[in-house]
Amino acid sequence: MSEDIPSELDHLFRHESGRIVATVARIFGLHNLALAEDVVQDAFSRALEVWKIRGVPDNPAAWLMTAARNRALDALRRERTVRTFAPELDQLFRSEWTAAPALAEEFGAARIKDDMLRMMFSCCNPALGEPARLAVILNILCGFTAAEISAAFLSPQSAVEKRLARAKKALAQTPGLLDVGDAAQFDARLPTVLSALYLLFNEGYHGASSRAAIRGELCREAMRLADLLLEHGRGRVPAALALAALMAFNAARLPARLSAGGELVALVDQDRAAWDQGLIARGFALLEASACGTQISEYHVEAAIASVHAEAGALKDTDWRKIVALYDLLLTLKPSPVVALNRAIAVAQAHGPERGLQELGALKVPESFEHYPFYQAALGELTLRCGRPAKARLHFQAAQANARNPMERQFLAERAKACELAAPFRSA
Amino acid sequence: MAEFVYLYRGGEPRPASPEAQQQIMQKWMVWMQSLAEKGHLIERGQPLERSGKIVHGKGLTITDGPFAEAKDVIGGFTLVKADTVAQAAELAKGCPILERGGDVEVRPVMRM
Numbered sequence: 001m002s003e004d005i006p007s008e009l010d011h012l013f014r015h016e017s018g019r020i021v022a023t024v025a026r027i028f029g030l031h032n033l034a035l036a037e038d039v040v041q042d043a044f045s046r047a048l049e050v051w052k053i054r055g056v057p058d059n060p061a062a063w064l065m066t067a068a069r070n071r072a073l074d075a076l077r078r079e080r081t082v083r084t085f086a087p088e089l090d091q092l093f094r095s096e097w098t099a100a101p102a103l104a105e106e107f108g109a110a111r112i113k114d115d116m117l118r119m120m121f122s123c124c125n126p127a128l129g130e131p132a133r134l135a136v137i138l139n140i141l142c143g144f145t146a147a148e149i150s151a152a153f154l155s156p157q158s159a160v161e162k163r164l165a166r167a168k169k170a171l172a173q174t175p176g177l178l179d180v181g182d183a184a185q186f187d188a189r190l191p192t193v194l195s196a197l198y199l200l201f202n203e204g205y206h207g208a209s210s211r212a213a214i215r216g217e218l219c220r221e222a223m224r225l226a227d228l229l230l231e232h233g234r235g236r237v238p239a240a241l242a243l244a245a246l247m248a249f250n251a252a253r254l255p256a257r258l259s260a261g262g263e264l265v266a267l268v269d270q271d272r273a274a275w276d277q278g279l280i281a282r283g284f285a286l287l288e289a290s291a292c293g294t295q296i297s298e299y300h301v302e303a304a305i306a307s308v309h310a311e312a313g314a315l316k317d318t319d320w321r322k323i324v325a326l327y328d329l330l331l332t333l334k335p336s337p338v339v340a341l342n343r344a345i346a347v348a349q350a351h352g353p354e355r356g357l358q359e360l361g362a363l364k365v366p367e368s369f370e371h372y373p374f375y376q377a378a379l380g381e382l383t384l385r386c387g388r389p390a391k392a393r394l395h396f397q398a399a400q401a402n403a404r405n406p407m408e409r410q411f412l413a414e415r416a417k418a419c420e421l422a423a424p425f426r427s428a
Numbered sequence: 429m430a431e432f433v434y435l436y437r438g439g440e441p442r443p444a445s446p447e448a449q450q451q452i453m454q455k456w457m458v459w460m461q462s463l464a465e466k467g468h469l470i471e472r473g474q475p476l477e478r479s480g481k482i483v484h485g486k487g488l489t490i491t492d493g494p495f496a497e498a499k500d501v502i503g504g505f506t507l508v509k510a511d512t513v514a515q516a517a518e519l520a521k522g523c524p525i526l527e528r529g530g531d532v533e534v535r536p537v538m539r540m
Binding site: 009013014016017052055143145147148 | 444448449453454460473474475503504524
């Protein structure tokens with residue numbers, strides 16, 4: 001967008017839409033989610049019509065909330081003979097005398113405080129699959145349309161639409177927004193929320209879309225929702241702080257992660273001067289704050305690994321032994337072939353490529369993992385560093401054949417080409 | 429300088445996403461800003477509801493309306509000044525409504 005735009009308006013519509021849908025859905029009842037979404041869309045259309053001629057008001061967020069309250073009252077009057085609303089409010093909404101004041105009170109600042117967090121917890125319903133959870137979070141809380149989600153996940157729009165429709169139907173059958181004031185419900189749902197935010201961030205960071213802008217937005221949205229969680233006293237648990245630290249460290253590297261031409265730049269090749277020092281400092285502060293309590297989560301360990309990279313001013317200053325030790329710990333918390341692969345790459349950096357290849361060879365990998373492009377790519381890199389470029393090239397070609405998007409394919413094709421020149425080690 | 433009214437007609441199907449809405453709004457902000465900076469903007473004007481009432485002739489009956497085609501409904505107006513109607517029309521070329529199938533009608537304010 002144009003540079004003339006005041007920055008406080010950055011993503012205003014998107015962000016307020018999530019907040020306001022959550023409030024209207026709480027008041028109408030989650031079973032009326034579609035009506036709530038209509039009401040908010042209506043309010044936003046009016047904002048667009050008025051603001052484009054009159055200019056943006058001094059407090060645009062408050063304007064939008066008031067417009068939504070007015071549209072909600074219209075919808076109540078129109079629909080109250082054919083629908084029921086949130087059980088505790090339904091009676092008040094029946095009568096014209098009480099409907100408007102009741103609605104005004106429900107839209108009051110104190111009442112709307114936790115609505116967005118409650119919606120986030122509600123979307124992380126274990127009855128939904130992970131892709132469905134991410135899709136409804138993006139749709140309801142972040143104002144992404146099916147088309148925008150489909151672009152972000154590289155999945156067909158029709159599939160996203162079906163996923164959203166099914167997920168919303170499931171949400172509509174729940175009693176209402178989850179009560180974040182109820183400690184037992186909150187704590188039971190929290191791990192699913194953390195996992196959804198982690199996946200949302202990763203989708204932006206490692207994900208399929210070749211559009212850098214979309215990837216950056218997914219990362220920013222995940223961070224915004226993590227902040228929302230941390231603002232709530234109960235959400236400020238060590239694992240949540242560690243997750244936020246991990247996001248900050250990784251987001252700090254985003255500016256260096258894509259070349260001017262939109263190609264992936266491997267960590268070892270990144271221009272570290274482009275790393276965002278503000279985010280790195282935030283990462284360290286969060287990591288420090290997360291170091292309390294009795295349990296160490298996978299987010300703690302991943303954040304610690306990211307912090308080792310962040311504190312190395314140059315690649316050669318990286319403490320690879322520390323990273324290997326952290327991967328050992330991560331493997332005990334979250335055994336997975338991808339973690340084992342990353343550990344082997346770190347071993348190669350710490351102890352030489354032959355050791356790294358031995359580690360890779362010793363991995364008991366499931367057959368599907370043979371097709372994971374970065375498994376073959378890692379074999380290729382280490383084989384190349386061992387001075388066997390012809391064999392390395394075969395690995396890169398195998399990886400390229402399994403690339404999941406054009407950006408990966410391009411990256412791997414270049415590595416295969418580089419084998420003819422025997423270039424240095426990289427990892428994506 | 430003479431005064432002109434811009435009448436915004438039609439266009440503007442509801443945008444798909446909040447982000448798309450915001451982008452449209454920001455284009456309008458930039459355009460209005462440029463009119464103001466060049467000294468052409470007299471009064472931003474008002475957006476208009478798309479429906480209302482029509483009061484008819486002798487019988488003084490009142491009906492709902494207007495029932496024009498969506499593309500002909502006036503959605504708002506702005507008061508500007510320019511040297512000539514040609515200049516006013518040229519300035520209207522920057523209006524974002526044109527990107528979305530709408531028109532700007534440029535009408536000189538009548539003088540003696």
